[in-house]
Amino acid sequence: MPAIEILGLEKTYLVGFWRKRPKRALRPLHLTVEEGEIFGFLGPNGAGKTTTLKMLMGLVFPTAGTARLLGHEWTDPQVKAQIGFLPEQPYFYDYLTAHELLDYYGQLSGVPAKDRKPRIEEVLAKVGLTDVKGVQLRKFSKGMLQRAGIAQAILHNPKLVFFDEPMSGLDPLGRREVRDLMEQLKHEGKTVFFSTHILSDAEALCDRVAIIHKGELRGVGAVEELTSSVQGKVEVIWQGTQIPASMKALSAECHVTGDRVRAVIQENQQDAAIDALRRERMRLIAITPLRTSLEAYFVEKLQHSQTTAGTSV
Amino acid sequence: MSARIIHIASNTFREAVRDRVLYNLIAFALLLSGAAILVGQISIDIERLVVVDLGLSAVSLFGVVIATFIGIGLVSKEIEKRTLYTVLSRPVRRWEFIVGKFFGLAGTLAVNTFFMAIGVFAALLYVAHSFSRPDAMILVALYFIILEFLIVCSLALLFSSFSTPLLSAVFAFSLFVIGSFAEDLRGFAYMSHGITKWVATAAAFIVPNFSALNVISAVAHQQPVAMQLVLQNSFYALFYTAMALCGAVLIFERRNLK
Numbered sequence: 001m002p003a004i005e006i007l008g009l010e011k012t013y014l015v016g017f018w019r020k021r022p023k024r025a026l027r028p029l030h031l032t033v034e035e036g037e038i039f040g041f042l043g044p045n046g047a048g049k050t051t052t053l054k055m056l057m058g059l060v061f062p063t064a065g066t067a068r069l070l071g072h073e074w075t076d077p078q079v080k081a082q083i084g085f086l087p088e089q090p091y092f093y094d095y096l097t098a099h100e101l102l103d104y105y106g107q108l109s110g111v112p113a114k115d116r117k118p119r120i121e122e123v124l125a126k127v128g129l130t131d132v133k134g135v136q137l138r139k140f141s142k143g144m145l146q147r148a149g150i151a152q153a154i155l156h157n158p159k160l161v162f163f164d165e166p167m168s169g170l171d172p173l174g175r176r177e178v179r180d181l182m183e184q185l186k187h188e189g190k191t192v193f194f195s196t197h198i199l200s201d202a203e204a205l206c207d208r209v210a211i212i213h214k215g216e217l218r219g220v221g222a223v224e225e226l227t228s229s230v231q232g233k234v235e236v237i238w239q240g241t242q243i244p245a246s247m248k249a250l251s252a253e254c255h256v257t258g259d260r261v262r263a264v265i266q267e268n269q270q271d272a273a274i275d276a277l278r279r280e281r282m283r284l285i286a287i288t289p290l291r292t293s294l295e296a297y298f299v300e301k302l303q304h305s306q307t308t309a310g311t312s313v
Numbered sequence: 314m315s316a317r318i319i320h321i322a323s324n325t326f327r328e329a330v331r332d333r334v335l336y337n338l339i340a341f342a343l344l345l346s347g348a349a350i351l352v353g354q355i356s357i358d359i360e361r362l363v364v365v366d367l368g369l370s371a372v373s374l375f376g377v378v379i380a381t382f383i384g385i386g387l388v389s390k391e392i393e394k395r396t397l398y399t400v401l402s403r404p405v406r407r408w409e410f411i412v413g414k415f416f417g418l419a420g421t422l423a424v425n426t427f428f429m430a431i432g433v434f435a436a437l438l439y440v441a442h443s444f445s446r447p448d449a450m451i452l453v454a455l456y457f458i459i460l461e462f463l464i465v466c467s468l469a470l471l472f473s474s475f476s477t478p479l480l481s482a483v484f485a486f487s488l489f490v491i492g493s494f495a496e497d498l499r500g501f502a503y504m505s506h507g508i509t510k511w512v513a514t515a516a517a518f519i520v521p522n523f524s525a526l527n528v529i530s531a532v533a534h535q536q537p538v539a540m541q542l543v544l545q546n547s548f549y550a551l552f553y554t555a556m557a558l559c560g561a562v563l564i565f566e567r568r569n570l571k
Contacts, residue, residue, distance in 0.1 A: 085402035
């Protein structure tokens with residue numbers, strides 16, 4: 001059973017003084033996320049990521065389409081007991097302490113009274129806020145608020161967690177901790193759906209990603225698929241500073257860095273390259289398929305969509 | 314009542330307390346004790362009347378100001394600060410949120426009124442040295458004032474569910490002022506003719522009738538309040554509050570939280 005099934009959700013806002021001018025925030029979106037996945041929802045600012053998340057959370061009503069979460073209609077309030085949500089740049093009741101905030105959210109999520117206190121202590125420790133649990137949130141930094149936001153999203157042990165820009169406002173150490181936390185959630189069998197425009201985070205974490213731009217889905221797939229070998233090329237690295245003639249003959253692009261040479265050749269020439277290095281008695285260090293980065297794929301998709309939009313005008 | 318409504322109401326009450334809303338009690342206590350001392354010195358035989366009149370009017374005014382200015386921010390502030398997102402993404406229905414907020418504010422005002430009532434009775438005891446039987450009617454006046462607060466709270470919530478805090482404050486306070494002259498408006502409607510009569514009659518029945526809830530002057534003059542009026546006012550205030558809350562829920566249920 002998929003954890004998330006988005007079936008043609010779309011959103012058009014009516015803008016202008018008389019609210020007569022339609023503005024399409026999201027074109028019909030079809031997307032499936034399997035259970036236990038870490039799924040990245042990527043796109044530049046204003047792409048429609050937050051609108052999609054808000055619709056799934058019931059904060060914004062779709063113009064058309066529907067969705068199913070954990071096999072149930074997404075509007076079913078009982079499904080929400082199994083869902084965690086971290087909004088973008090979260091802001092909480094600043095007169096509450098971190099402990100009181102989590103207690104309140106625990107009550108609203110239906111966490112039994114006897115389980116609440118130990119669970120709160122556990123999540124506070126998980127996000128590194130144990131020392132400041134008695135401090136009012138108005139005294140929290142942006143990064144600490146983000147951690148409190150993550151704590152409230154996982155407090156009730158949800159099966160499905162939505163994070164909207166979870167790394168926002170965090171320092172490098174905090175980002176690393178959030179990445180570790182997401183991996184931990186995955187190991188616990190939970191599904192994590194997160195939106196970001198920080199591609200390195202998505203590349204490091206996600207099983208699959210979707211790219212959205214101007215409210216339209218531009219691509220979806222496993223990170224390995226999207227970053228698969230560039231036009232069938234491999235990277236060969238060997239020890240030394242010499243470039244044998246036989247390697248040059250393979251039309252290799254070679255670069256010497258320190259005591260290593262890095263060459264990029266066609267995939268079907270890798271046996272010939274190994275033979276050539278063996279003949280020259282050079283020490284082969286690695287042969288790896290050359291992958292495009294997720295960033296390159298992302299930029300290509302965005303440029304492609306802009307070109308398409310330009311020609312269609 | 315759903316447990317979630319109780320949790321939302323208690324959090325709203327806690328917010329009001331921590332935002333030092335109950336500090337108004339200090340101002341009220343200063344006002345009343347100052348008035349009691351002053352009245353004791355300058356009035357002859359009307360100390361009781363002045364203290365009851367001034368005390369109950371202050372209870373009403375302080376409460377209406379609190380109900381309006383907290384009520385208008387109850388929903389709009391949560392949307393503006395996005396605190397609502399983490400509440401409504403949980404198994405909380407939108408109507409539960411509105412009703413919880415209403416009870417939270419109503420509870421704050423009830424506690425506030427309780428302490429102010431103690432102040433009124435203390436000031437009365439100071440100037441009159443003892444209580445008499447007609448003083449029990451002060452409790453009826455306080456009950457009517459609480460009914461008045463329920464209406465103002467629900468109206469502030471109604472406006473807050475679709476408008477900005479500033480406009481909500483203007484709408485709610487304007488309705489309070491017009492509603493305080495509802496009997497005059499009805500009198501005007503009765504004497505008018507043609508389209509004016511229709512418009513004035515409609516307006517007189519739409520605006521809340523706060524003048525019927527104001528028995529401060531009668532109580533100060535030690536006049537009794539009829540049980541029929543107590544029942545009528547109770548039914549009217551609860552009905553009006555329920556209608557305003559239904560309106561708030563209907564609007565909020567359809568609102569996109571952008």
